[in-house]
Every structure is written in C-alpha cells, then in structure tokens.
Amino acid sequence: MTEQFITKLDAALDAAKGLSDEELLIACDGMLYPSTFTSLETLQALDSFEARSDDLMVVGYAKSGTNWVVNILKGLARIVSPLHTDEAAEFPYLEFGDPDKYERMKKYQSPRVYVTYRYYNLLPKSVSQNKTKMLVLFRNPKDTAVSLFHFSNNVPSLPNYSSWDEFFPDFMSGKVCCCPYFDYLIDWNKHMEEENVMLITYEELKENTVAGVKKIAEFFGLPVTEENIQSVVSQNTFQSMKKESSTTHGAFGNMLFRKGIIGDWMNYFNEAQNKEMDAKFEECLAGTKLGAKLKYDVYCKN
Numbered sequence: 001m002t003e004q005f006i007t008k009l010d011a012a013l014d015a016a017k018g019l020s021d022e023e024l025l026i027a028c029d030g031m032l033y034p035s036t037f038t039s040l041e042t043l044q045a046l047d048s049f050e051a052r053s054d055d056l057m058v059v060g061y062a063k064s065g066t067n068w069v070v071n072i073l074k075g076l077a078r079i080v081s082p083l084h085t086d087e088a089a090e091f092p093y094l095e096f097g098d099p100d101k102y103e104r105m106k107k108y109q110s111p112r113v114y115v116t117y118r119y120y121n122l123l124p125k126s127v128s129q130n131k132t133k134m135l136v137l138f139r140n141p142k143d144t145a146v147s148l149f150h151f152s153n154n155v156p157s158l159p160n161y162s163s164w165d166e167f168f169p170d171f172m173s174g175k176v177c178c179c180p181y182f183d184y185l186i187d188w189n190k191h192m193e194e195e196n197v198m199l200i201t202y203e204e205l206k207e208n209t210v211a212g213v214k215k216i217a218e219f220f221g222l223p224v225t226e227e228n229i230q231s232v233v234s235q236n237t238f239q240s241m242k243k244e245s246s247t248t249h250g251a252f253g254n255m256l257f258r259k260g261i262i263g264d265w266m267n268y269f270n271e272a273q274n275k276e277m278d279a280k281f282e283e284c285l286a287g288t289k290l291g292a293k294l295k296y297d298v299y300c301k302n
C-alpha cells in the first residue's frame, strides 16, 4: 500500500520536469493546485465525495503540519479499529489523485482519515449533510510562509523562486498554492463556533503534543487511553517522522520534513516584511477569535 503511495508521489514529481510555472498550477474556484498531483476532473469529482459522520477530517492551510496531524489521526484510528485498512495507497489530501479515488474511498473502513485545503464553501455537500467533524489546523503566518517558500523551491511540482524576497510578495498577495493565507483564515474564522469544528494550532500542538492529541481524541470521540496517546505522540515526533520519511514518502520525504520548529521566520523576515505582515494580520484577524488563538504576539513578534 505504502509502495503504491510512493509510486504515485514519485510519478507526480517526475511529471513536473520541464513544465513551465504556468503549467505547474491549475486554477479552480479561486484556488491554485499543483497540476501533477490533481486535475480539473478530480476537482470536479470531489463534489460527489461522500463524507461520513465518523470520518476524521483535517482542514488546513498548506504547510500547517497537516502530514503530522494526519499521521497522528491514523495512529489513533488504528488503535480504535485494529482492522483499519488504512487508506495508505491514496494521497491523504482529498484534492489530490485521480477522479476515481472517491469511488474507491467508499470501500474504506471507518474511521477514514483525510485532509483538505479547501475553503468552507467548496467542501462537498455531504460534509454538512452528515455533520462530519472537522479539525481545523493553522500555523502562524510567518512560519507558514517560510515553510512554503522552501517547499516551493524543493518540490519540482511548484514554481521556483530565486530568493525569499521574491517569494514574499507572492505570499502576501496570495499568488501561491493553494490560496491566499489571510483569505483562507478569514473564511474559516466564520465557522469556528460550529459544533462540528475544532481549531488547533501547530504551535499549540508543538508546545504540548500530548495535551493537543488528547483534545483531538476527545473531539472525535475516540476511546483511547493515556498510554495510547503517549505512544502515538512518540511515534510522530518530528525526528521520528523525518527518520522514517524515505520509507513513508520516498524522495518526497526530504522535501516535506524540513525543520519542524516554531520561529524559523526570524531568519528570513526583514523589518519591512515584518511590518507588512503585522499590518496585514491586524487588518484581517485582530480582534477575532481565530486571531486570538494564533497568539500572534507570542509567535510572530521579536
């Protein structure tokens, strides 16, 4: 299963060779997707995806730590359902893969684990119909931007930048995969109070992973013990995921597991960039519940 997943990853990276920046990205419903990982047919077929009430669904902006949280959830899923077949051959991102994947997913045993980068209004209708629970994961904008900058330069399926200074304006104006960071957070901020939505931040999880995973397990109603949580946490530290990454992700592993820390932005942002990002945060999220949860003053100020 994992071999099939790695084959798919390798094929998507390989297919990017020789493509122009324009060819690398597909625009669909105000979002940008890597063309070698998905297609317009897949994105259309996604509307028909049948979400279940017991799915473990993650929503997150790119580079928020979605692979980390998906792996944690897969660990928890295997504990509550030992026969869990694990959708290991599929891309965990709902948006990526071939159009037939949603048919295949109908056969996967509950609880299924997947992640989406989509705006709320672009989710398949079945999500609200079946009251699927959504774990929304965000990371502070400065570290998210730095992570995305490196990822864009390391992954052949995304446009390349000659420098951080060239990337920064594109991040601020939202010309990056998958959509403008601030528009995405403003959109999800409107849904934070819904009972099937729980927010967790990368920083919260990093500072106290055991407490974070406990909250996650409670939110999804997973009957796991303290010991179970402890073992899932220790199997999914950055160091262990990075060490295992060639087995779990092949060549892609090195591109995905970079530093896994809070505050790397301080090595990149100059004074003007800090001012610009601080002002944008103030304009878009200051005074909101989501803004407060991000603890911008703690994680994004010197």
Ligand SMILES: Nc1ncnc2c1ncn2[C@@H]1O[C@H](COP(=O)(O)OS(=O)(=O)O)[C@@H](OP(=O)(O)O)[C@H]1O
Pocket (backbone or CB within 6 Å): 060, 061, 062, 063, 064, 065, 066, 067, 068, 143, 146, 147, 148, 150, 151, 206, 236, 237, 238, 239, 241, 256, 257, 258, 259, 260, 261, 264
């Ligand atoms: N276990 C664990 N602990 C802490 N941090 C981790 C972990 N796993 C992945 N990461 C870091 O998360 C960043 C990648 O985020 P995503 O998985 O959302 O990337 S992607 O959007 O799916 O490409 C990327 O962040 P940066 O290191 O800052 O680039 C990864 O290193």
